[in-house]
Amino acid sequence: MSLANDFESFCNSKNFELSDEMDTTIKEITKKLNSKYYDLSSEEKDHMYIVGSMGRMTAVKSSSDLDLLFDLPNSLFSKYDSYESNGQSELLQNVKEILKERYPKTFIKGDGQVVVIEFTKYTVELVPAFKQSNGRFKYPDTHNGGSWKYTDPLSEQKECMESSKKSSGAFVNFCHIIREWKNNEGFKFGGLLIDTFVFNYLNSCTFEDDYSFDNYLEIFKSILDYVGKLDKNQSYWYALGSNQKIFNNSKGNFVSKAKKTLKQIQDAENNEDDMNNVLREILGNDFPKSESSEFLTEESLAFKKAYDNTEEFIEDVFPVDIRYSLQIDCRISQNGFRTFWLRKFPNMYIGIKKELRFSVTSTDCRDYDVFWKVRNVGNEAIRRNCIRGQIVKGNNQKIEHSQFNGNHYVECYLVKNEVCVARARIDVPISTLFN
Template sequence: MSLSSDFKQFCKKIKLDDSAMRTTAGEIAKKLNKVYYDIIGEESDHMYIVGSVGRKTAIKGSSDLDLLFVLPQEIYDKYNGYESGGKSQLLQEVKKVLKERYPKTDISGDGQVVVIDFDAYTVELVPAFINDESSFIYPDTHDGGSWKITKPILEQEACNDFDDSSNGAFRDFTGILRAWKNNVGFSFSGLLIDTLVAEFFEDNDSFENATYYDYREMLLNLFSFLKEEDSNQSYWFALGSNQHVSDKGKGKFVEKAKQAYDKLVEANDNNINEVLRGILGYDFPKFEKDQQIYNYKKFRNTEEFIMDKFPVDIIYNLDIDCEVKQDGWRPNLLSKIIKTDGFLKIDKNLEFMIMSTDCPQPYDIYWKVRNVGREAEIRDDIRGQIVKGQTSHREHSLFKGPHYTECYLVKSGVCVAKARIAVPIKNQSTVT
């Protein structure tokens, strides 16, 4: 197949099937409509699917379904009349109603939303009131409580406009960036992704009539655009609504975009699929000749992939490092050794460990150690299995190769954080 066909296949493969989510939204709407409007069986009135699913920019593995339900004005009057605590009481009331519908499901009121933890994804429902034809007001319990404004309809309309004017390329590239951040493993807000892709298309009208034949060039230009963003910027103006959208990932996307850009610049027609798989994940098709060559290799392919075990939706930050030990030597961090020497020597005791994360507990921890290179293949020891573990994981450096170790945090059945550290071993040195 051609690279254009590969891009088309990839964009199709990562699309979200939101049918189950829409069924859930309908069931929740029926309950709330019955209680607040005395309407039986109504699945759509007063209910809005918002967030990435509502903007149709979410991809498979998405772990959040954001909903907004419009309550009657008298409910606003009731809780707005409280001297204090009205916003919190409103959340608790809606939580109680939904608990009647889902008595065995964990439901909580959290700041601005009612959170329903289903097995496959988490619903975050905003109880809201009509502000005007394009905006809603909703309760915020933080800092004593206040009413905030949200404009999701304008954001959805802007996404539709950009997608129409780009012949569908807009949503393709919002999905491509989501696949990238999930594969590399860093937090990057969905609304910020959509906003920056929209800015990119505004600044590059030459791509207005682009086809899949142009996607390689477009992706290179998009990473070039992202790497020039200010990683210290406090917020951006969201597409459509112009409301402030910040980056929970603290600008990590800027450096990650630079790394991806450099890899694409160095790629050639013979290895472009391999490079794109490294950037976007193994859902991107292999080059057919690569597959044929692979079939002749004699080592066992024992590698596992986290997306085959859990949905992947990276929304939290995770940093890992490795303490390197050897008798008679002072322990040192692998990140410092690589920065100084560029590689690790053999016969070292390694303890990989989580250095920091903003993911709230509880969560499960998984580790993957992947041996890479000719020696790993000769030894029939590429490893790559994903194993459940603790906050640290011990290994030993044995033979050379550009190896790596990954760590995953799985919360409510979804991989929500991911980190990788390179383990480049030299002088008859991967990890085993």
């Protein structure tokens, strides 16, 4: 298969479809709120909007956030607006208590701007709002004593639809590709910001656009180049369609990630097989493997049979939807030697017989389960039949010991409601020459 076919197959596999379970949840919530606020006993559709990435049709298959907006009767606005202090909080709490009647055993909280309902495999974030004559919505913000703010998701959805038609579907496909890159690399990159950057790049092209899959690698490189040249310290960007501000809550980490990834691609451009392998490293194992890379000679087949392939991949265990940041480090110690942290010396080889204490050093995620993967790499790992790579549940620390040569690595995953929401990796180069 060519790279064009690989991209086409990959993109076709990423289209999001609302599950029956999610669809039922939306209908249940809509029916409950319509009964309370509109005295409608069985209405399961009116006044509810699917918003966020799912509403814009740019979510990928592994997405686990279901963003909803419920249009409240305008007559209720004056009631909560007239509170002496934070009527916005009272509104969220009122919606929360109504939904608790429907889901008494489910964790529900009302905070900030949304009511959050945490189901087993996905999370609903519901915004109660009031539709305005211009199509925008006024919604509550409980911070700093309470205030009303505006959002315009319908304009964003319209812009996404028009951009997708104009680009023969490339807009949605590249929104999916950038999300998969983000999920595989393991860094925060908001969905609306992704959609806006893809839109801005495609909208800035002045040449005769070629949106065929034959041109996808060039478009991907150009989008990475565009993102890599952004100012990582910029405070905010304006969203497509609505022009609302999207604040830079991740310190522009996507800028350096884009530069690094673009260089990976450029370094592999002379060989299509190398490019396929690099794209699998960048976008994950769902990107099709080239036929030539799967071809094995008798010698390579014998080499492959010399060890048990025990490696597991997180996307085969849990859906991956990176929404939080995560950093891990490794404290290296040995009796009689100075203790040091690996990230302070990233190019240093580690000797054998040392204790390696891996730990979660920072994350903005709460209430999570921790899983670890230790992967041994190199001829010595194969000779010993010890490549490992299994994904194992643990806690915030994991202790290992350096035993033999190889450019090994350790990955950590945070899982919340059966979804991997954060991931991080640290390379562990070991050599007996540095004992």
